[in-house]
Amino acid sequence: MTHDLPVLVGPEGWTTWKALTARVDRKTVAGWVAGGRLQRLQPGVYALPAATRDWRVRVEAAVRACGGVASHRSALALWGLLPPGSAVHVTVAHHRSGRGTDGVVLHRTRELEDCVRRVDGLPVTSVQRALVDCWGRPGGLQQAELRAAAIDAVRTRLCSPRDVLQEVGRRPCLPGRAALVELLRLLAEGCRSELEIWGCLHVLRGPGMPAFTLQRPIEVAGQRFLLDAACEEVLLAVEMDGAAWHGSRQQRERDIRRDALLATVGWQTLRFGYRRMTSEPEDCRRDIRSVHAARRRLFGLDGVR
Template sequence: MAYDLPALFGPHGWATWAELTDRIDRSTLTAWVAAGSVRRIQPGVYALPAVADDWRVRVRAAVRACEGVLSHHTALALWGLLPPGGPVHLTVDLARSGRGPAGVVLHRSRDVTDPLRRVDGLPVTCAERAVVDTWGRPHGAHRSDLRAAAITAVRRRLCLPRQLAGEIERRPCLPGRAALVDLVGLLADGCQSELEIWGCLQVLRAPGMPRFTQQRRVTVGGRVHRLDAAYDDVLLAVEMDGAAWHGSREQRERDIRRDALLATVGWQTLRFSYRRLTGEPEECRREIRSVHAARRRLLLGGVH
């Protein structure tokens, strides 16, 4: 009897042993596997060769085979915070064995369901848990990529800094804990990129610099604008422009319009490029101090 394999395996190209043997006999499935027309990708899970190496298919198959919650690097990939690939990471109950099938890394935990979320219908740990889990057990991920994942998670509102801090609090022995605590503190202060972190630590918070507010909200014409750093006493804004985001002509034009709009309610804006902030931090500090002092004289009548 001839079978239509794509129809048999469905739109995603994979199915379980139980689903397949409801419609075909076991010897037929075994023969297909031996011939290479079907591949066993997890215990009890089979796929057509065309999709057998697809990362998302492997992820779904691992969930079906191991009945865990996707976590660590895999969870970050599903949240869009790391590129997909590598072994599938699953967290399972503490009572389960920690040995997983080929291509699957199992992590044992006593609170598997507490951080459970759903992404594309799949069980996934929450973004803050995934960041902290992977920070402690990176499995080949670079620390710079994990920093970027934490920053992006907060900027995209997948989690809050206080939620990251809560996860860290649960892990007193987390490898690299101090560095992550420092990063989360900067995110809680309002930093939203590595450039803002650099500018905050190396320029804005340097000795002798005036006090400022991060991510200051200013409403003009019914629209809310966020200032990277604001000196409210003199209505001075400092913007830190990353090369990737602010390098296009269109974005520069938007920046000019935004600065002009803020000027209508009294704000002066200083903009510093990535090159200037990282290559000439003292020049940036000197310029901020100079403009701040000039505006104090202008707006406050020479008050010091």
């Protein structure tokens, strides 16, 4: 009898030994494996050769074989926060074996059920759990990559700084804990990029600077904007323009239109590019203080604190 192997395996490109041998005798399946028509991904899990090159297929196979959930870098990749790594990370309950297989790094934990989510049907640890897991065991990732993942997770509302901080609370001995807590504090205050973090620490909070609110929402002419930093006292907005995003002509034109709309309701906008803000922070502070003082005189606030 001739079998249509792709049909037997199914549209996902992988299946289990149990499912195959329920329809085909073991000798035939073993012959497919020996001949290279099927490849063993994990114990009891087999795939068509083309499917084995698909990272997601390898994650599904590892999760199925280990009875766990995708975690660490693999979870962050599934959440769209990092590119996939060469190894697949899976977390299982603490009573399970901690031995992984080729290409699979296995982690054990006593606290798993409350952090399991699903991405396109695949069990995966929550964003905040994956971030903290990777922060403590980066596995070759640079801290800059992990910081970017945390910032993107908060900016895209996959989690909140408070969510991550609660997860950090479970790890009193987490390596680099103080740096992560400081990052979360800045994110909680409204920073949404490394440039905004730099600007907050080195410019907006410099000596003699007025008080600013980060990510202040405002609606003008039916359009809603978020001001990077806003001094309510004198309606002064500070925008921190990243080189990649604000370098295009179209974006510059949008910025000009936005600033003009804000001016119609009394707001003055100061814009600082990445290069100037990071190389001349004192000059940026001087400009802000000067405009703030002029706005105070304009608003009749001299002598009023």
